[in-house]
Amino acid sequence: MEKRFEICSTDELPPGDRTIVELNGHSIGVFNVDGEYYALKNDCPHQRAPLCMGKVTGTTSATDPENVEWKDDGQILRCPWHGWEFDIATGESVFNPHKVRARSFDTAVESADGEPAEESAPDGGCDCGANLEGEQSPVDTYAVDVEDKQIVVYL
Numbered sequence: 001m002e003k004r005f006e007i008c009s010t011d012e013l014p015p016g017d018r019t020i021v022e023l024n025g026h027s028i029g030v031f032n033v034d035g036e037y038y039a040l041k042n043d044c045p046h047q048r049a050p051l052c053m054g055k056v057t058g059t060t061s062a063t064d065p066e067n068v069e070w071k072d073d074g075q076i077l078r079c080p081w082h083g084w085e086f087d088i089a090t091g092e093s094v095f096n097p098h099k100v101r102a103r104s105f106d107t108a109v110e111s112a113d114g115e116p117a118e119e120s121a122p123d124g125g126c127d128c129g130a131n132l133e134g135e136q137s138p139v140d141t142y143a144v145d146v147e148d149k150q151i152v153v154y155l
Helices: none
Strands: 004-009 018-023 026-033 036-041 055-064 067-078 085-087 108-110 116-119 141-147 150-154
Touching (some): 004 018
Antiparallel strands (some): 004 150, 067 085
8 A cells, every 4th residue: 555745835846846855765856847746766776876866957869960859858857976867757768778788899909019918898788787677667756646735745
């Protein structure tokens, strides 16, 4: 059964603002995005940064390198440590960095006579410990309701 937590009045959280609260031992960020309220776990799945303390911004989208568009202004949360971006409404990664990587190749530094001097580390991808495979949103979200001008979060 979900527990009910009154966060604050709607007057105390105007559009574009957030508050971070401790609920049942969990740090939760509650956001007002253009009059809609959302709650996210304050924990970046990458390296456990305090995600909800990050910048609220938008993001870019492009169909090709010459047509870049700014979109979702005020709806994207950027992790304060490494810049990973998440949709505040869904908790989904904007870029989905755990599934996308640039291809890399082995390299070596060789002496003039062609003998190997040192080898590079093999491509190991992100060694941050994040296990983010799958379709589930990497950031937990919680139900938010407004009751008599009180913002309420359910865990």
